[in-house]
Amino acid sequence: MTPAATIPVVVREVRPVTPLIRRFTLAREDGLPLPAFSAGAHVVVVMPGAARTLRNPYSLMGTSADLSTYDIAVRLSETSRGGSRFMHEAVAPGSKLAITPPVNLFPLDKLARRHLLLCGGVGITPVSAHVRELVHGGVPFEVHCGARSIEHATLALELRAIAPDAVAIHLDTPGPTMDVEAILAEQPLGTHLYVCGPGGMIENVIATARAAGWPESHIHWERFTAPPAGKPFEVTLSRSGKRITVPPEMSLLEAIEAAGVDAPFLCRGGACGQCETTVLALDGTLLHHDVYLSADQKAAGDRIMPCVSRADCRTLVLDR
Amino acid sequence: MTTSAIKSRPIYGSLVPDPTGRHHVVVGEGPGTAPVMRLLAAPGFPEHPRHVLVAPEPASGPAGLAALSACGVAEIVPDGPSLLRRLDALLDGCRMGTRLYAAGSESFLGAVVKIAAEHGLLDDECRTEHAGSTARRVHCTHCRQVNEHVTTNLVACAGCGRTLFVRDHYSRRLAAFMGVQADAEQPGATPALQEVFP
Ligand code: FES
Numbered sequence: 001m002t003p004a005a006t007i008p009v010v011v012r013e014v015r016p017v018t019p020l021i022r023r024f025t026l027a028r029e030d031g032l033p034l035p036a037f038s039a040g041a042h043v044v045v046v047m048p049g050a051a052r053t054l055r056n057p058y059s060l061m062g063t064s065a066d067l068s069t070y071d072i073a074v075r076l077s078e079t080s081r082g083g084s085r086f087m088h089e090a091v092a093p094g095s096k097l098a099i100t101p102p103v104n105l106f107p108l109d110k111l112a113r114r115h116l117l118l119c120g121g122v123g124i125t126p127v128s129a130h131v132r133e134l135v136h137g138g139v140p141f142e143v144h145c146g147a148r149s150i151e152h153a154t155l156a157l158e159l160r161a162i163a164p165d166a167v168a169i170h171l172d173t174p175g176p177t178m179d180v181e182a183i184l185a186e187q188p189l190g191t192h193l194y195v196c197g198p199g200g201m202i203e204n205v206i207a208t209a210r211a212a213g214w215p216e217s218h219i220h221w222e223r224f225t226a227p228p229a230g231k232p233f234e235v236t237l238s239r240s241g242k243r244i245t246v247p248p249e250m251s252l253l254e255a256i257e258a259a260g261v262d263a264p265f266l267c268r269g270g271a272c273g274q275c276e277t278t279v280l281a282l283d284g285t286l287l288h289h290d291v292y293l294s295a296d297q298k299a300a301g302d303r304i305m306p307c308v309s310r311a312d313c314r315t316l317v318l319d320r
Numbered sequence: 321m322t323t324s325a326i327k328s329r330p331i332y333g334s335l336v337p338d339p340t341g342r343h344h345v346v347v348g349e350g351p352g353t354a355p356v357m358r359l360l361a362a363p364g365f366p367e368h369p370r371h372v373l374v375a376p377e378p379a380s381g382p383a384g385l386a387a388l389s390a391c392g393v394a395e396i397v398p399d400g401p402s403l404l405r406r407l408d409a410l411l412d413g414c415r416m417g418t419r420l421y422a423a424g425s426e427s428f429l430g431a432v433v434k435i436a437a438e439h440g441l442l443d444d445e446c447r448t449e450h451a452g453s454t455a456r457r458v459h460c461t462h463c464r465q466v467n468e469h470v471t472t473n474l475v476a477c478a479g480c481g482r483t484l485f486v487r488d489h490y491s492r493r494l495a496a497f498m499g500v501q502a503d504a505e506q507p508g509a510t511p512a513l514q515e516v517f518p
Binding site: 112114188189210214218 | 340341342343411414415416417418419439440441442443444445
């Protein structure tokens with residue numbers, strides 16, 4: 001996907017949801033309906049930051065039943081590189097943004113006999129869409145939402161109002177927290193597991209599921225890794241004949257885009273593989289932060305996922 | 321083992337323990353009894369809960385049955401169809417973490433895979449091993465009748481009486497090979513009858 005494919009949108013409404021999360025309602029600037037999507041889809045929001053363009057992926061929370069608007073929820077990140085801070089501080093009703101068409105990397109599995117959804121924190125956003133789709137279908141489902149405390153559980157309470165029998169809320173304070181092992185132990189054959197939340201939670205749920213004998217084909221997860229900051233490094237883009245410096249706060253992909261070079265992406269979170277770029281020459285080490293490449297592929301050092309990964313190098317030449 | 325270059329043809333492996341499972345359901349029919357016994361005796365077959373269902377060949381006799389119970393076969397059923405009914409009921413009560421192992425004729429395996437799919441089991445939860453006859457289940461594309469244990473290239477459909485030519489096209493959904501009217505292109509022109517799936 002390249003910037004040319006984006007859809008201009010205007011912010012219709014901004015509502016605080018929890019002390020850290022705001023919900024944004026977006027509509028097309030020209031008033032036409034937005035593209036249809038399936039539950040679990042995300043868009044990349046393109047934000048005109050003061051210093052540079054920011055692009056962050058956010059899950060769509062509603063359903064395709066009403067395509068006049070999209071709803072996204074943005075959590076203000078303590079370690080924000082600008083995206084979530086921009087959304088919280090610079091965006092108000094009437095603000096103009098652009099979005100990419102929706103892409104679904106976290107769909108519900110059509111072969112499932114039962115759906116089990118576990119989410120923590122702002123990881124509830126794709127699950128909000130899943131639940132709204134599931135209440136209209138015939139497949140049984142069960143949802144467990146983790147939140148710090150009741151003030152942080154607004155979206156979970158909303159889901160419980162939609163599906164009172166299917167949604168359980170687990171609060172860190174006062175507790176008890178989610179007993180993942182107990183939840184996973186008693187699931188009937190044909191259940192599919194979906195998990196979205198902080199990295200540590202996802203890793204814990206996946207490890208617990210594997211230990212309980214869940215096969216990989218039944219485990220689904222979505223994690224948007226925010227591109228980590230790092231030391232600046234220089235890169236040569238061989239196809240476009242450019243030499244660029246990636247500053248500490250910018251991802252390699254952002255630096256490539258800032259140089260005016262179109263590069264593919266879907267998730268901007270190291271998960272989908274779309275941005276994979278061939279390394280033509282390297283004197284130094286690649287700092288892989290994606291969850292897409294295998295350990296062997298990472299060790300080979302012949303490719304990189306520029307949306308999240310960096311390098312500690314004297315020379316890096318990319319086929320871009 | 322049945323092998324074929326036809327893409328849609330199911331590929332069977334051999335029954336080996338999957339140590340990632342937490343509960344193991346093992347089924348064998350007729351000549352599939354031998355692979356089941358081999359699996360149960362395999363070193364490292366985890367001591368996890370397991371349930372073994374076997375429909376042995378009628379000729380196996382009391383000694384054969386004693387050998388089966390000696391290696392941990394929990395239930396011996398009279399024939400394939402009753403085994404499939406038991407399997408269906410058993411899977412209803414199973415939890416995630418279950419692995420299914422099946423050995424037997426292609427007809428039997430096809431039926432097992434279909435029941436497994438109806439319970440939401442995917443490929444990485446099922447192991448199959450072909451044993452004995454390569455007889456096919458043949459689905460009549462005209463009347464939808466399924467003809468069991470077809471060993472010849474031509475078969476008279478039990479549903480509509482047409483002479484069907486057994487194609488190499490396998491449907492996973494129906495767990496059967498497709499049978500089409502043999503002389504559809506040129507009435508009366510049917511190939512010679514041959515035993516091709518002994
Ligand atoms: S854009 Fe998805 S991995 Fe980089």
